[in-house]
Amino acid sequence: MTETFEAVVHYSQNDEIAVVTIDAPPVNAMGVAVRAGLHKALSRAFAEPSVKAVVLIGANDKFIAGIDIKEFGGPRNGVKLSDLQALIEQADKPVVAAIDGFALGGGLELALAVPFRISAARARLGLPEVNLGLLPAGGGTQRLTRLLGPEAALDIILSGRHLTAEEALRKGLVDRTVATALLPAALEFARTVVAASTPIRKIIELTDKVSGVDFEIFTAIRKKNESKWRGMVAPYKIVECIEAACRLGPREGLEVERNAFQVCLDAPARAAQVHLFFAERKAAKLPAGDAAARPRPIKSTAVIGAGTMGGGIAMALANAGYEVKILEISQDALDRGLDRVRSNYATSVTRGSTSQATADAALARIKGVLDYGALGDADLVIEAVFEDMALKQETFRKLDAVAKPGAILATNTSTMDIDAIAGATNRPGDVIGLHFFSPAHVMRLLEIIRGTKTSSETVATVMSFAKEIGKMPVLARNSDGFIGNRILKVYGRESEFLLEEGATPWQIDKALQAFGFPMGVFLMRDLAGLDVSWRVRQYRARFRDPNDRYSPVADRICELGRFGQKTGKGYYRYDGRTAVPDPEIEALIEKVSADLGIGRKPISDDEIVTRILTAMVNEGAFILGEGVARRASDIDVVYVHGYGFPKYRGGPMFWAENQGLAKVYETVQGFHARFGKLWRPAPLLAELADSGSGWPTGEES
Ligand code: NAI
Numbered sequence: 001m002t003e004t005f006e007a008v009v010h011y012s013q014n015d016e017i018a019v020v021t022i023d024a025p026p027v028n029a030m031g032v033a034v035r036a037g038l039h040k041a042l043s044r045a046f047a048e049p050s051v052k053a054v055v056l057i058g059a060n061d062k063f064i065a066g067i068d069i070k071e072f073g074g075p076r077n078g079v080k081l082s083d084l085q086a087l088i089e090q091a092d093k094p095v096v097a098a099i100d101g102f103a104l105g106g107g108l109e110l111a112l113a114v115p116f117r118i119s120a121a122r123a124r125l126g127l128p129e130v131n132l133g134l135l136p137a138g139g140g141t142q143r144l145t146r147l148l149g150p151e152a153a154l155d156i157i158l159s160g161r162h163l164t165a166e167e168a169l170r171k172g173l174v175d176r177t178v179a180t181a182l183l184p185a186a187l188e189f190a191r192t193v194v195a196a197s198t199p200i201r202k203i204i205e206l207t208d209k210v211s212g213v214d215f216e217i218f219t220a221i222r223k224k225n226e227s228k229w230r231g232m233v234a235p236y237k238i239v240e241c242i243e244a245a246c247r248l249g250p251r252e253g254l255e256v257e258r259n260a261f262q263v264c265l266d267a268p269a270r271a272a273q274v275h276l277f278f279a280e281r282k283a284a285k286l287p288a289g290d291a292a293a294r295p296r297p298i299k300s301t302a303v304i305g306a307g308t309m310g311g312g313i314a315m316a317l318a319n320a321g322y323e324v325k326i327l328e329i330s331q332d333a334l335d336r337g338l339d340r341v342r343s344n345y346a347t348s349v350t351r352g353s354t355s356q357a358t359a360d361a362a363l364a365r366i367k368g369v370l371d372y373g374a375l376g377d378a379d380l381v382i383e384a385v386f387e388d389m390a391l392k393q394e395t396f397r398k399l400d401a402v403a404k405p406g407a408i409l410a411t412n413t414s415t416m417d418i419d420a421i422a423g424a425t426n427r428p429g430d431v432i433g434l435h436f437f438s439p440a441h442v443m444r445l446l447e448i449i450r451g452t453k454t455s456s457e458t459v460a461t462v463m464s465f466a467k468e469i470g471k472m473p474v475l476a477r478n479s480d481g482f483i484g485n486r487i488l489k490v491y492g493r494e495s496e497f498l499l500e501e502g503a504t505p506w507q508i509d510k511a512l513q514a515f516g517f518p519m520g521v522f523l524m525r526d527l528a529g530l531d532v533s534w535r536v537r538q539y540r541a542r543f544r545d546p547n548d549r550y551s552p553v554a555d556r557i558c559e560l561g562r563f564g565q566k567t568g569k570g571y572y573r574y575d576g577r578t579a580v581p582d583p584e585i586e587a588l589i590e591k592v593s594a595d596l597g598i599g600r601k602p603i604s605d606d607e608i609v610t611r612i613l614t615a616m617v618n619e620g621a622f623i624l625g626e627g628v629a630r631r632a633s634d635i636d637v638v639y640v641h642g643y644g645f646p647k648y649r650g651g652p653m654f655w656a657e658n659q660g661l662a663k664v665y666e667t668v669q670g671f672h673a674r675f676g677k678l679w680r681p682a683p684l685l686a687e688l689a690d691s692g693s694g695w696p697t698g699e700e701s
Contacts, residue, residue, distance in 0.1 A: 001013075003041075003044070004037075005036070005037035005038075005040040005041050005044075006033040006034070006036045006037035006040070007033065007037075008022065008023055008024040008033045008034050008037050009021065009022055009023065009034060009037030009038050009040070009041045010023055010041070010059075011041040011044055011045065013048075013050070013051065014187055016050060016051060016052040016053070016191075016194065017051070017052065017053050017054070017055055017187055017190045017191065017194075018044075018045035018048065018051045018053075018054045018055070019054075019055045019057065019183070019187075020038065020041045020042060020045060020054060020055070020056050020057070021057050021058065021059050022034055022037075022038065022056075022057070022058045022059065022063075022064060023058070023059035023060070025059075025060060027062055027065035027066075027101075027102070028058045028059070028060075028062045028063065028064045028065060028101075028107075029064070029065055029066060029067065029068040030064050030066065030067045030068060030081070030106050030107060030110070031067070031068035032068075032077050032078045032079075034064075034068075035078060035079040035080070035081065035083075035084060036078050036079050038056075038079075038084055039079045039083060039084060039087060042054065042056075042084070042087055042088065042091075042095075043087065045093070046087070046091045046093055051093065052093065052194045053093055053094045053095070053096065053190040053191075053193055053194050054093060054094070054095045054096070054190070055095075055096050055098055055183070055186045055187060055190050056095055056096065056097045056098065056111075056114060057097075057098040057100075057182065057183060057186060058099075058100065058101065060101075061100045061101055061120075061182075062100060062101030062102065063097070063098075063099040063100055063101055063102065063103040063107055063111070063123070064102075064103060064104075064106065064107030064110060064111075065101070065102045065104055065105075065107060066102075066104045066105035066106050066107050066128075067081070067105060067106040067107075081106050081109060081110060081138040082138065082139070084110060084113070085109075085110065085113035085138070085139060088113050088114055088115075089113050089202050089204065089205075092200070094115055094116060094190070094193050094194070094198070094200050095114045095115060095116070096114070096115075096116040096117070096118060096186050096189055096190045096193065097110075097111040097114040097116070097117045097118070098118055098119075098182050098183065098185075098186035099111060099117060099118070099119040099120065099123045099125065099165075099174065100119070100120040100122070100123050100182050101120075101123060101124075102123070102124050102125075102162070103119075103123065103124075103125045103126075104124070104125070104126050104127070104128055104162070105126075105127060105128060105129060105136065105138075105140075106136075106138050108125055108126065108127055108136075108140070109127070109136055109138035109139055109140045109143070110138070111125075112139065112140065112143040112144060112147065112203060113139070113143065113203070113204075115200045115201045115202065116175055116189065116190075116193060116198075116201075117173070117174040117175055118174060118175055118176040118177070118178060118182075118185060118186055118189050119165040119168060119169070119174040119176075119177050119178070120165065120177070120178060120179075120182050121165050121166070121177050121178065121179045122165065123165045123168075123177075124162040124163065124164060124165070125162065125163045125165070125168045125173060125174070126156065126160065126161055126162040126163055127140050127144070127156060127157050127160065128160040128161075128162070129157075129160065129234070130157065130158060130159075130160040130234050130235060130238060131160045131273070131277055132270070132273055132274050132277055133232070133233065133234045133264055133267065133269055133270030133271075133272075133273035133274060134234055134261065134264045134265065134270065135157065135234055135237055135238045135241060135257070135260060135261055135264055136157060137257055137258060137260075137261035139204065139254055139257065140157065140257075141153065141157060141238060141241035141242055141244075141245060141253075141257050142204065142241070142244075142245045142250060142253040142254055142257055143203045143204055144156065144157065144173075145210055145242050145245035145246065146203050146204065146210055146245060146250075147172065147173065147203050148171055148172055148173065149210065149213075150210060150213055150217060150218075150242050150243070150245070150246055151217065152171055153242050153245070154217070154221055154238075154239065154242055157238050157242070158221075158235055158238055158239075165177045175189075176189065204250045205250070208249050208250070209245065209246055209247060209248055209249055209253075210245055210246040213246040215243070215246070215247075218239055218242075218243045221239060222236065222239060227518055230516060230646070230648070231269055231516055231646055231647075231648030231649070232269050232273075232647070232648050233263060233264050233267035233269050233270070234264045234267075234269075234270070234273075237260035237261075237263055237264055238260075240256065240260055241253070241256055241257045241260050244256040244257070268648075269648035271650070272647065272648050272649055272650030272651075272654060273647065273648070273650075275633065275636070275650045275651070275654050276636065276637065276640060276647065276650060276651065276654075278633070279633035279634070279636055279637050279651070280472055280637055282631065282633060282634075282698075283472070283473065283474045283475070283630075283631075283633070283634045283637045284463070284466075284467065284472065284473055286459070286460055286463050287459075287475070287630065289456070290456040290459050290460050292456070293455070293456035293457045293459070293460040294457065294460065295457070295460045295461040295463075295464045295465070296379065296406060296408070296457060296461045297379065298322075298379045298380050298408070298461065298465050298468075299322075299323075299379055300322070300323050300325075300377055300378050300379055300380075301317050301322045301323065301324050301325075301378055301379065301380045301381070301382070302324065302325040302326070302327065302374075302375045302378035302380070302381045302382070303317070303324060303325070303326045303327070303381070303382050303383075303384060304326075304327045304375075304381065304382070304383045304384060304385055304395055304399070305327075305328065305337075305383065305384040305385040305386075306326050306327075306328045306333065306334055306336070306337020306338065306340075306341070306368070307337065307384065307385075307386075308438060308439075309384040309412050309436060309438060309440055310326060310337065310382075310384035310385075310412075311326075311337050311338075311340050311341045311344070312344075312436065312438065312439045312440030312441045312442075313382055313384060313412065313436050313440045313441075314326045314341060314366050315341060315344060315345070315362065315366075315440070315441035316436070316440050316441045316469055316470075316471070317365075317469060318362040318363070318365040318366050319362050319441060319469075319470075320468060320469040320470060321365070322365065322469070323365050323367070324365055324366050324367070325367050325368075325369050325374055325375060325378065326338070326366060326367070326368055326369070327368075327369050327370065327371075327372065327374070327375060328368065328370065329370075330370070331370065334368045334370065335368075337368070338366070338368050341363070341366060342363065344439075344441070345359040345362065345363055346359075372398050372399070372401070372402045373402055375399065375402055375403060376402050376403065376404055377404060378403065378404075378407055379404075379406075379407055379408065380407065380408045380410065380461075380462075380465065381399060381403060381407060381408070381409050381410065382410045382411075382412055382434055383395050383396070383399070383409075383410065383411045383412060383413075384412040387413060387414065387415070387416065387532070387536070389416055389417075389420060389421075392411060392413060392416065392421050392424075393420070393421060393423075393424035394424070396409065396411075396421055396422075396424040396425050396431070397424045397425065399425070400424070400425035400426055400427065406430070407430065408430055408432065408458055408461055408462060409425065409427070409430050409431045409432075410431070410432050410433065410434040410462065411431070411432075411433055411434070412433075412434055412435060412436055413433060413435070414435060414481075414485055415480060415481045415482070415485050415536075417478060417480075418431065418432070418433045418449050418450075418451035418454070418478045419451045419452050419453070419478055421451075422451045422453060422454070428451065428452075428453035428454070429453055429454060429455035429457075429458060430454075430455065430458055431451060431453075431454060431458075432448065432449065432450060432451065432454050432458050432459065432462055433447070433448065433449030433450075433451070433478070433482070434446060434447075434448060434449075434462060435447035435448075435449060435482060435484070436471075437641075437642045443641070443642065444470065444471055444472045444641055445471070445472050445474065445637070445638060445641035445642040446466050446471040446472065446473050446474070447474055447476055447482050447483060447484055447638060447642070448462055448463065448466065448473050448474065448475045448476065449475075449476050449477070449478055449482050450475065450476075450477060450478070451478050452478065459475065463475065472637065472641055474629075474634045474637050474638050475630060475634075476628055476629055476630075476634075477626075477627055477628045478628075479623070479626065479628040482628070483623055483628060483629050483634065483635055483638045484638045484639070484642050484643060486619060486623060486628075487616050487619045487620060487623070487635070487638075487639070487643075487652070488643065489619075490615045490616060490618075490619045490678075491521060491612055491615065491616050492521060492525075493551070493615070493678070494611050494612050494615040495508055495521045495522070495612060496551035496553050496554065497549065497551055497675075498603060498608055498611065498612075499551070499553055499589050499592075500551055500553065500589070500592060500593050500596060500598050500600075501593070501598060501600065501601070501603060502593075502600040502601045502602055502603045503603045503608060504581070504585075504586055504589070505520075505522035505571040505572065505581075505585065506522075506572070506581045507603075507605070507608070508520055508521065508522065508608055508612075509521065509522050509523050510605070511605035511606075511608040511609050512608075512609065512612070514605065514609075515609050515613075515646065515649075516645075516646025516648065516649055517644050517645065517646065518644045519644060521612075522570075522571035522572070523571075523572070523579055524644075525554075525564060525570065525571065526564035526565050526570035526571050526572055526574075526579065527564065527565055528564065529563055529564045529565075529566055530554065530557065530558050530562070530563045530564045530570055531558060531563045533554070534554065534555065534558040537554070537555065547677075548677070548678060549675070549676070549678060551592070552592060553588070553589055553592050556588055556592060557570065557571065557585070557588065560588075565577070569582070571585060572585070573585075610667065611671065613652060613655060613656075614664060614667045614668055614671065615671075615679075616639075616652045617652050617653065617655070617656040617664055617685075618664075618668050618679070618681060618682050618685060619682075620632070620635045620652055620653050620656075621682030621684045621685040621688075622682040622684070623635065624653075624682075624684055624695065624696075625682055625683055625684035630698050631695070631696070631697065631698025632653035632654075632657075632695035632696070632698070633651070633653065633654070633695075633698070634698075635651065635652065635653050636650060636651020636652065636653050636654050637651065639651050639652050653695055657694045657695060661685060661688045661689050661693075661694065661695075662689040662692065664685065664689075665681060665685050665686060665688075665689035666689070668681045668682075668685065669681060
């Protein structure tokens with residue numbers, strides 16, 4: 001007979017085994033009712049004399065996906081997770097947690113208080129709190145460290161990743177995995193435990209503290225992640241808690257964890273991380289207008305051009321299990337490209353980020369070809385030839401002639417007009433921009449650019465494909481530079497003007513780094529190489545409005561053959577890889593200022609940062625107002641994941657909203673009065689400043 005508690009937890013008995021089932025669709029989140037129901041059902045089981053063991057399981061092939069998101073960060077009412085854990089840990093009857101679907105966050109923390117855990121082979125387990133700027137405060141840092149040791153706990157909690165059941169078994173997080181039906185296996189497991197009188201293991205009492213620990217690992221991990229964790233609180237607090245589990249007894253360790261959680265909760269960096277967490281999810285959603293479109297199946301893929309980007313894109317596709325044909329203009333170019341791909345894999349293996357077997361398998365999926373005929377069976381072709389419109393159009397004309405009907409034809413152009421490229425084909429509905437970031441097999445951001453004629457089906461297909469290959473898609477409309485590079489242009493432009501007015505490249509870079517960018521704009525340019533954008537500027541010179549202010553500094557530097565790190569000189573001079581300020585560049589900039597009749601004067605770091613960020617935000621507001629980006633938070637996702645904007649500041653648009661849009665507008669107006677037309681305020685910014693509201697939330701669905 002089944003009894004039900006709080007409408008979401010069922011209790012039944014199978015001979016001497018009680019079965020407690022959480023049944024709170026859709027994901028069995030652990031809200032107030034589930035906790036109360038569990039307390040009653042477990043108490044019932046522990047008090048029932050005929051019960052010898054308990055199986056704790058979730059309905060609908062799920063365990064507990066975590067605490068109820070609605071309660072996140074707020075006070076918990078009623079029964080607490082720690083009450084449930086105490087109830088289980090104090091009981092003299094063994095409990096077996098049977099995990100299917102997801103056991104995440106509080107769900108896994110509950111399972112960690114249970115003496116035995118078995119899992120379906122398809123289940124995923126993890127403590128993802130770090131992604132929201134928090135830490136697992138239901139004893140997760142203390143129990144996991146005691147169960148698996150500090151190295152594994154650091155890895156699992158700091159990454160927040162989902163472990164497969166197989167890895168969980170290997171690490172000792174679960175006692176068994178089963179490929180068959182979970183409940184019968186759990187009952188059987190429980191019966192064996194009863195029959196063998198297997199001692200009940202209580203993690204929290206396993207050892208007073210974890211012994212044999214090399215405490216150097218804590219210093220080392222902090223040092224290793226210094227730049228990655230800058231401005232963040234949670235990762236440091238996680239390390240502190242795990243270290244506490246090794247130095248202190250359970251009671252003090254749990255106390256450290258509680259206090260650390262509170263510190264994370266109050267940190268401003270958390271608001272930024274929460275913003276980004278939801279921003280990333282919203283960005284990946286298909287627009288309502290395309291929702292009815294069915295994605296086309298993608299089985300085989302191809303890439304045109306085996307250069308920096310083409311090679312990286314081929315790796316990204318192969319790593320996700322796709323067969324990839326990669327086409328080059330000559331055998332020589334193909335050999336060079338494939339060599340680079342091979343050497344990238346070799347580096348990953350040396351670094352330990354990929355196993356030899358995985359790398360070999362991925363490499364075997366990449367096949368070099370020279371003939372367009374070989375692309376006829378591809379469902380998706382991504383073009384990554386030189387950034388040259390005539391060449392791209394010619395490539396698409398050839399592609400149009402051989403690609404099968406329904407194939408998606410994508411371009412990796414970083415700035416060019418998608419419509420002009422699509423216009424070279426007789427199927428513009430199938431053409432779309434897929435702007436990968438370098439290195440394409442590593443960077444997760446993928447800007448997806450829909451042209452005027454791109455079909456809903458094409459958009460739906462690539463949005464879902466992006467997720468298949470582990471990328472973070474942001475959908476944009478066609479516009480010069482799309483979202484990312486359009487803003488980068490004003491970012492660079494203002495930095496150059498600041499040079500002319502009195503700053504130096506190293507002062508600007510330092511100010512940007514102090515704000516949180518991993519690298520300043522001039523160091524970044526030197527690293528990427530200055531020659532390509534020089535060529536682009538020469539080509540674009542004819543389209544420039546002669547009345548617009550234009551800084552010739554970059555051109556002057558290139559005229560000296562200084563193309564950045566690869567030539568040993570650029571904005572800086574290079575001693576090996578170390579950038580050194582160069583008086584020659586300072587003199588060059590001073591000469592430019594003099595030639596232009598600009599009086600140089602000291603500029604504060606504050607003004608540098610305000611000016612650059614305000615320019616980015618104003619451009620962002622244009623982009624948003626024109627509908628190039630769907631929402632302000634999409635721009636933040638692009639900037640954080642593609643351009644090194646500090647994560648703990650949430651992105652430029654989030655930064656602006658925190659400043660207050662009225663204040664940002666006022667700053668723009670001030671610069672407009674000082675510097676003229678390039679600082680024209682975006683109409684949307686003016687409108688929002690007036691209304692006193694934040695950015696429009698855009699499409700939430
Ligand atoms: P790259 O110069 O490294 O590679 C281009 C490759 O295309 C070369 O290997 C070349 O042999 C090949 N190629 C040229 N014409 C060809 C043809 N007709 N048929 C087949 N292959 C041909 O250039 P990169 O950096 O890989 O850039 C490629 C595209 O990706 C450009 O449109 C660029 O704007 C874009 N992009 C570049 C990024 C970067 O960081 N480098 C970032 C995002 C996009």
